Amino acid sequence: MFESAELGHTIDNKRFHKEAEHLRVELQRAQYELREAARFPVLILVSGVDGGGKRETISKLYEWMDPRYLSTLAFTTPTDEERDRPTMWRYWRSLPPKGRIGVFSSGSWYSNPIAASVAGGQVSHLLEHEMTRINRFEGMLVNEGALVLKFWLHLSKKAQKARFEKLEADPRTAWQVTKESWARLKTQPQLLEVAGHALRVTNTPWAPWIVVDGSDDNYRNLQVGKTLLEAIRYRLDKQTPMTYPVAPPLIPKLDGRDVLSELDLSQKLSKMQYEKQLAKYQGRLSELMRSPLLAKRALIIVFEGSDAAGKGGAIRRVSAAMDTRQFQIVPIAAPTDEESAQPYLWRFWRHVPRKGHVTIFDRSWYGRVLVERVEGFCSEADWLRAYAEINDFEHALDSADNLVIKFWLQIDKDEQLVRFKEREATEFKRFKITEDDWRNREKWDAYHDAAVDMMDRTSTGQAPWVVVEANDKHFARIKVLRTVCERLEQALRIESSTGNPGSRNLVQHKRKPGRHDDQADH
């Protein structure tokens, strides 16, 4: 959920001032039209970690817009009036009417459930229940016409520490950093665990979360301001009322940087290093696959990535370490007639492995939010709802002790061209390159954006995405093999220590087993 927002996005002052000036004019125009038309209210939630810039962002919005028609709604300890009524009453009486903008800062309807769950030290059934209630509440708001924008202003722990130190050094801002701030910094991993889960569960098609890197003021303010403008404009310009509640599309990252663009694709292994490590990890994997503990587990490995990124080669290196009776490789192409006559996920459910077995998917259910989205094979509403459906699917797998490992193999555009040409030139590889591949290549950027959205929305604690730098095939294959070994070892270790994986609580889950940024090499 937070990967993209830990890259340290920045916008320099020159660009900021130039774009901010224009943005200010456009925001005021949009605000005026919103008030005149009075067709819908705008609800803005500004949440995030301490020091993520909530206060500063809201101040900037006041500076850019007409403050007379903007209200900020902050909630702390309930008043006695509020305590005497249902929890949601305080929010209901503060809802902005049609034509107005309301900014919910501290103490939104997310605050108490998340704080209670952090204090309790776990993702609980109660949190799950509260998030479901919130989804229905926000669904109702959107059905009633509201535009709901939920921002999470993020900082990595390191960036948060740096910001506190900077604030403390300046006497004008030192007061903002308290003992509690430093105390909370220590429990940040727990907060992110709980908040990450809450955000994924409430990342609905009608009110999705917009996670923004909060480390640079210029970047953060501009990203929030432009997102707000685009969303209001989209709704203002749409004359026909929405028949299906879906939030407006979001704008890409302003500085063009994201989890894929930031990869160091130059990483490589020599032939000798490769051979040595291949032997090592294949040996380890083959040993792990013979563990009696595996009988209580099933393993699902998903390979996605650009065309010619080397999925097939990587899959062969993994499967070579397994008993052929243990695994099945499922290549995903166009659905069969029988599959087309069923709900989208049916053709993946049918290949869910038994305990003790492995299914390797060469492309997967993510086609819905990649190729089907980009090529328009399904409607916008269809792929927007798919993120939640996929998370539900993988949650069901995890609840049944299936270990899900998802790889995204990334190459750059030049490397793809080299490989395409090589395929055309080589007799036995020619079948691997088609007209479709060349056509897809023209949509490189659209596929890129779809992949980034996908990772932002479906990298979960139980099933994180592992991004593999794949310009060098040796490097990629070893990273894949090593990751499979490590995830499997970790899962079996949990197993052997608790004895009974099935007794795990339905929604509580293990600590996040290493997001892809923990997987950096050497």
Added chain:
Amino acid sequence: MFESAELGHTIDNKRFHKEAEHLRVELQRAQYELREAARFPVLILVSGVDGGGKRETISKLYEWMDPRYLSTLAFTTPTDEERDRPTMWRYWRSLPPKGRIGVFSSGSWYSNPIAASVAGGQVSHLLEHEMTRINRFEGMLVNEGALVLKFWLHLSKKAQKARFEKLEADPRTAWQVTKESWARLKTQPQLLEVAGHALRVTNTPWAPWIVVDGSDDNYRNLQVGKTLLEAIRYRLDKQTPMTYPVAPPLIPKLDGRDVLSELDLSQKLSKMQYEKQLAKYQGRLSELMRSPLLAKRALIIVFEGSDAAGKGGAIRRVSAAMDTRQFQIVPIAAPTDEESAQPYLWRFWRHVPRKGHVTIFDRSWYGRVLVERVEGFCSEADWLRAYAEINDFEHALDSADNLVIKFWLQIDKDEQLVRFKEREATEFKRFKITEDDWRNREKWDAYHDAAVDMMDRTSTGQAPWVVVEANDKHFARIKVLRTVCERLEQALRIESSTGNPGSRNLVQHKRKPGRHDDQADH
């Protein structure tokens, strides 16, 4: 949820055979067209109490339709293949493809969560969680095009006992009644408590429950068959794809009988009885209102009913027993400008009383599913989603220790005419009768159906509907007053015994405090 299905609906053999013959032809035609078009699958869930006729209904469907394209899916103990995979895997692999009909009989996705909750003796967070998961699963099916019909075949405890005895008396059917059947009959109240909650929570616009009285074979089979036919025809004849997932409209009860038509409106009280009981109950109420325990409670009383049913008079008799500083009467007419600029429920949330206080609503949020539905003031999708939103709203009230009492005052059409004419003839009552009243009267049947649907879908354990026979004003006022006293006494008794109403579990709720059929007089 089950009130309408406990009336003992019947259809005589002559009508049954005549209509069944026609139905059979139409069902086969629909089934053929469904297969040819192959645009969507049909999923039929047949659930209900023991002896409710699940087996017989399914047999009848096989008799009426082409059995080659019908599959029945029954699930008992999971096979080892199934145990090795996520719980939902067995259902996924059994889904009917487009163009086919699948009947899920015993062991549907509802069975285990409901059984576990009955065994645990309460409506638990886990049940809530599982029902939410089911809502998402069914939502996905409907979004993918499926027609999902969920039948609950119901029997009152008395009817269930009678049926067991009848089956046992016949040697051909005696085997169907086992020791377990009789044991389960004893725990039927617990089953209905849990199932009622589960059904209300999963009574979604896209896959609503259809509760059918199971006591008479003819009625049950015909009601299920006709509902199925209408639903398939509706979808077949609709050429444009649905943009918003909403289930087809349902057909009214075949024998024209329902909770309102079955009332004994002739009940009355003499002037002397009335005066005596009025004094008694107003005295009791006024004493209850001074109880210090009330400080932890708020009271919300809702009055709905036909025009001229005597809401105003009943309200005055209740409020006369209260301190004027304690209560507020909120008459609901057309929304103000400010209210129109907010979500529908906003104008009711603003009047939620503080602890120790009372709000009496003269008409209420139910306008959405009554006048707005009948007059077309909102879209079908809007009023269909309103049932769930209203249940959520009242659930929030209950969780905050608001006691919600809802009255429906019912008069017959003749009595209404008498009262309308009297109003026109009486100087000081003339303002009470308008053109609108006469227009509404012409839509008597549509309002009647809307009210019955409303009671079926929003009579909850925490906030049951109390139907008041109101042809006699004396009788009606006393029933209202007595009900308020009894509900209040019960609530305060629970309070004084637990000491702390706030400690109640969020979703667990008290035993159903007397449905309207328990309120029968004398």
